[in-house]
Amino acid sequence: MNKTAKVHLALFTVNLIYATNYVVASKIMKDAYITPFAIILLRVCGASLLFWFFQAFTFNERVQKTSDYLRFAYCALFGVVINQLLFFKGLSMTVPIDASIILTSSPILVLLASVIILKEKVTWLKLLGIILGAIGAVMLIGGGDFSFKGENTWGNLLVLLNASSYSVYLVVVKPLMRRYQAFTVVKWVFLFGCIGVLPFGWSEVQQVQWSTMPGWVYLILGFIVVGVTFLAYLLNAWALRFVSSTLVAFYIYLQPVLTSIIAVLSSQDELTFKKVLFSLLIFTGIFLVSYSGAQEAKKRKKPEEV
Template sequence: MPKNIKVHSVLFLVALIYGANYSIAKIALGVYLEPFGFILLRITAATALFWIVSWLTGPDPIKDKKDFYLLMASALFGVATNQMLFFKGLSMTNPINGSVIMTTSPIMVMLVAYLLGREKLTVMKIVGVLVAAVGAYLLLTKDGISLNEGTFLGDLLILINGTSYAVYLVIVKPLMAKYTAITVIKWVFLFGIIFTLPFGYEQLSIVNWSVISTNGWLSIVYVIFGATFTVYLLNVWSLKHVNSSVVGIYIYFQPVISTIVAISFRGDELYLTTVAYSLLIMIGVYLVSRF
């Protein structure tokens, strides 16, 4: 298989795994495990796997003690805050909304980089931000603004989760230049356990493991091995062969895949307004990414 076809096949597989994760995670989420407990389990298991891979690939010690502070900051934004808000938000909204809102991540990355003085704004990027912002606002408020009803709060938490992940992507970049990707991620996830433990320990400790169904276990395994461990390794491999902008393009596939899975297996409904608002967000993301 030619290398380009192989790389794009891998990137599509990553989009497929992520897109399906919105529906598959909800099989166990809120049914057998509460959001923070699920995240603690996910992070702990993934950390063990990343450290095993690191042990197999050889040592790559942290050379500067100051880098540990940056690793902790990366863990706070990229693992603890990011994943807890995502799972909490997903438990309060539907997979279609969640996957669409997550496509705003490139815009969040650009805005964070701009605020930190690492990227300049262009007219088209500003237009893209405004177009996506209108789409996101309409999608967030389509059921009204209520913290108790509809999907508003869940959608909002996923939007904030995307912002947190954007901060992580910007602050982790210097570390990626100094160390191997597996070294960075193993430490980020390890510190992530520390930040997540106070929130997830109680929820995880009261889980009745004996009542979890086969589908529930498959959901848990999928989230840990598929949507966390496998996709990260595949993304790292892909970045060795293509630039990050090519990898980023595949985020557009996630809402499509998530919608197909949600409608086919969960019986979710797709409304014309959701499609229209989603298109506004994607157009805005395209303008930001392209120009």
């Protein structure tokens, strides 16, 4: 398997994990087994331990410049602290379909951040791909059912701020990915992230009734720590070494496609012409954004970027 295929497989895996997370994370919070900030503290600190543990048995890469520690902290603020606190809190105050629709704004936000921060050039192919993907994703999710009115308003607003924060992270972490291995970046980002979320989650963790918690809740927490955090952040960080931040964010449009496929396979939904059409729009968008990135890389004489 060539590098391009591996990158796309990694991004596909990440978004399959995220698609599953919408349902399982929402369930344990709705059932009041554990509060949002408690989940975040367990998630960030648990994943941080895994990053440092596994790198200790692989390689130890030194940080080249003192100023890079500040950039790690900066990335942690947007990619871990603000991002995760707002997402889980917002998800507990809204419904998964609203959160999914709001997060389709991420590629557009990433593109804007890339233009402002990294002075990235916007091509017509990339812009067309994002528009097609956004239309396909919103229609596939069911955009007509979305509203900022009612009891979900504050939750939807927090999810929107979460999407904005993560978009900034995907852009500002890119320079670090050019200098360091993915493990090195995420282990430092999550170490600073632990410090940031500790004041918010410590009291809520102490209030959890661990002895009365069902076994399936522990399994979901394990999935959130190992899959949604450790594996997903590592794969995203690795992919950022070879592709643009915009393409990494664009893959979020696959989440409603994967959710629909899972629903059809489990006989909870049926395959329709509209769903196939909207899915094709998303895949067309992925191709256009990826192709645009490859053409830009050739012009810069960096064949490793796809």
